[in-house]
Amino acid sequence: MSLIGRHGVLLVSRLERTQGVIATILKQDEQLILSRVVADGSAALACVFRDRPDLILIDMDLPDLMGLSALQLIMDHSPIPVIILSTLTSEGSAQTIQAMRFGAVDYFHKEMLVSGLEGEGVVTYFLERCKLAVQNGVKGVYPATTHPDGYMDSLQPGAPLINGALLQRRMDIEMHLRHAITKKEFNLVYQPVVDISTSCVVGMECLLRWDNVDVGFVPPSEFISIAEESGLIHEIGEWVLREACRQNRKWQLAGLPPMFVAVNLSRKQFNDCRLSGIIAAILQETGLEPNYLEIEITESLSVDARLAADTLGKLKELGLRIAMDDFGTGYSSLGYLRDLPVDKIKIDQSFIKGLQHGQVNAIIVSTMLAMANQLNLSVVAEGVETEEELQVLREYGCRFVQGYYFSKPVEVRHIEEMLYQLA
Incomplete structure (x- = not known):
């Protein structure tokens, strides 16, 4: 649903708090428009074909790994830039790494977003990452990485090359640095x-x-x-x-x-x-x-x-x-x-x-x-x-x-x- 200088955003989440935070943040940018909010991958896929959004945000707090399922369903049928909203927990980090392997182009800590509503720094950073994801497309925001010994993580065909250990460390550094x-x-x-x-x-x-x-x-x-x-x-x-x-x-x-x-x-x-x-x-x-x-x-x-x-x-x-x-x-x-x-x-x-x-x-x-x-x-x-x-x-x-x-x-x-x- 790209209009001149504007990008439609689809949010996949069941949590009212997440929905409220994202809606509040996107209202601060004229280029990013929250087009629809859905609760699962099937509904998201239907919206992809009907509304043709430019960016999808998927909440990893969906039960029973439904966030990963939603991502994989979208990538299998209609690859589109997806940003994962993760939590700073061992489970959340593991899901984020797996999501990057499935084809997500970027991630963002939900804890940072909630705290960011109190100031402009985090919000601006998040909005910039969203626009960068739209600009770069499914090729991803972060470049491929390899282990020091040359070993590269095995991935599904067509997925971006992501080193889980390096991504995990970056996520931790980004959160604690704040x-x-x-x-x-x-x-x-x-x-x-x-x-x-x-x-x-x-x-x-x-x-x-x-x-x-x-x-x-x-x-x-x-x-x-x-x-x-x-x-x-x-x-x-x-x-x-x-x-x-x-x-x-x-x-x-x-x-x-x-x-x-x-x-x-x-x-x-x-x-x-x-x-x-x-x-x-x-x-x-x-x-x-x-x-x-x-x-x-x-x-x-x-x-x-x-x-x-x-x-x-x-x-x-x-x-x-x-x-x-x-x-x-x-x-x-x-x-x-x-x-x-x-x-x-x-x-x-x-x-x-x-x-x-x-x-x-x-x-x-x-x-x-x-x-x-x-x-x-x-x-x-x-x-x-x-x-x-x-x-x-x-x-x-x-x-x-x-x-x-x-x-x-x-x-x-x-x-x-x-x-x-x-x-």
Whole structure:
């Protein structure tokens, strides 16, 4: 029943609460129209042939696995994008994984939807997932995955390739991540930036860590992408900025040597028009002077140089310093140095490893240092682990380094002790 810019949605559920929640949410989007609500697969299939909806939502709380039966019936007769509404229980998770194997293109936690009615974040995320399902069709929202050893889950013919273990972990991470701040599960660790001419610490890069009692320690490489997709990255990023500034000011008040703290920005944070206002408010709240906060961006954030320059310009007006992280790993590094108000480049650790043995790396690093000197940019060499690497960098005129040679990222309680040792 696709009309211009509008998509019909069929809901398969017997629960009045689920029906009410879905109806309330879909009313908030003009593109998604709740066309009909039915209670079983046969009725759903009849509606598919009669109304031709663009998307089906199936509640996994239907008794006797009727939700899975409804999905399989629809996929056998008229494949159409289906999103599973699951519960965060072992049974609900198992049914969701099986549903993805039958042909569902996506899933969503019902608990998240109910709680999401209190705020716009979850609702917006759900509506975006619905539209993405319609756009992508039965080919699915998530790509096929395989086990590390190359084994791929056996599936029915024509079904999407889904690794049950990976999907289960993603579901768990997505649910628990939503409560990580309120449960105080996040933690910042800090890695020093050292001036090798004096062996003094001049700054700290803060790194986010998450340890949850149910899913265990989750590395940033795993949960940051989920936080970005779900929209949680704004709340998490603001927490990181506030905590880093608060901690740095606390060190200053304790009499430790003044130094900057560096915070990485994600793409969605960088593209948030509220960013400069949020940072200004945090600086005022914590009492930290702007010159002691450094914002790290990567080349991947700066696809549109004009928009990036505007955003960075507003941050520079606050008095912050801007560093380009992982410098040299992309294809637009030199162009960004020309177009963006950057104060510092951080040479990626891939160029530092084996520096004393790799002729190509040595040429690249020495060239970067010479160029930065001509452009009046500071340089930090990342990933320094050996005395040999440090010596080569010293010979090339690199002044600031960061890496395991001096310290791995450490907890706050070890910072003061470490500062005195490196002083």
